[in-house]
Amino acid sequence: MKVVILDDADAVASYGADIFREQLQAKPASVFGLATGSTPLKLYRELIESNQQGDISFSEVRSFNLDEYMDLPPEHPQSYRYFMDEEFFKHIDIDRSNTHVPPGNADNPLTACREYEGAIAAAGGIDIQLLGIGRNGHIGFNEPTSCLASRTRVKTLTEETIADNARFFSEGETQPQLSITMGIGTIMEARLVVLLATGESKAEAIKAMVEGPVSAWCPASALQMHPATVVIVDEAAASAL
Numbered sequence: 001m002k003v004v005i006l007d008d009a010d011a012v013a014s015y016g017a018d019i020f021r022e023q024l025q026a027k028p029a030s031v032f033g034l035a036t037g038s039t040p041l042k043l044y045r046e047l048i049e050s051n052q053q054g055d056i057s058f059s060e061v062r063s064f065n066l067d068e069y070m071d072l073p074p075e076h077p078q079s080y081r082y083f084m085d086e087e088f089f090k091h092i093d094i095d096r097s098n099t100h101v102p103p104g105n106a107d108n109p110l111t112a113c114r115e116y117e118g119a120i121a122a123a124g125g126i127d128i129q130l131l132g133i134g135r136n137g138h139i140g141f142n143e144p145t146s147c148l149a150s151r152t153r154v155k156t157l158t159e160e161t162i163a164d165n166a167r168f169f170s171e172g173e174t175q176p177q178l179s180i181t182m183g184i185g186t187i188m189e190a191r192l193v194v195l196l197a198t199g200e201s202k203a204e205a206i207k208a209m210v211e212g213p214v215s216a217w218c219p220a221s222a223l224q225m226h227p228a229t230v231v232i233v234d235e236a237a238a239s240a241l
């Protein structure tokens with residue numbers, strides 16, 4: 001695990017964006033694992049700018065998002081599919097049919113999870129998996145006590161995560177308590193993992209992830225066993241190391 005500590009969130013986004021730019025230059029038909037949340041937004045904006053300037057192209061890229069809320073239709077403004085379309089996909093030259101988000105409203109979630117794993121495998125696996133981290137150390141929606149070898153499946157959200165994400169839902173709006181998420185085992189198969197974290201609220205999670213022990217209580221700590229993980233943090237998120 002390589003840990004890169006930078007001054008601020010802008011520097012974190014640029015460092016992360018450079019990794020994606022270099023990957024695209026080396027392999028235009030890359031397979032990216034993508035993440036939602038507020039942390040990757042600046043990185044997405046950098047990549048949008050580079051794409052619009054013609055420096056990189058996503059025309060051959062296939063993408064697989066980490067997770068999705070259960071029971072929200074893709075057009076729901078709080079769905080992760082909607083987030084990805086609005087914040088990233090509609091601004092770049094990616095073919096939308098090459099973008100995948102776990103189907104949170106599938107009639108048969110168990111089958112949908114197996115199919116999602118199959119689609120990743122059929123694409124040749126993930127070249128770079130982008131991750132954020134929850135305050136409790138979750139990656140994707142793999143909450144504490146998740147099996148470290150888990151695959152894509154339905155997961156119950158913890159109260160802490162529901163509370164952290166409540167800011168995106170308006171008052172009285174039903175907030176999902178279930179998600180469909182790539183497993184930790186799925187994430188561990190990515191050839192390169194790039195995890196971003198900024199701000200003091202992530203400091204304890206970063207400490208638990210980097211300094212261990214490897215434990216299901218901090219799902220991100222499994223990345224200590226991954227052969228190629230880059231953790232990019234600002235000073236605030238690194239402050240407990």
Ligand code: GLP
Binds near residue numbers: 037039040
């Ligand atoms: C959600 C997502 C995670 C994300 C986390 C942190 O729970 N499922 O993938 O890493 O939030 O979000 P933020 O970057 O907004 O702090």
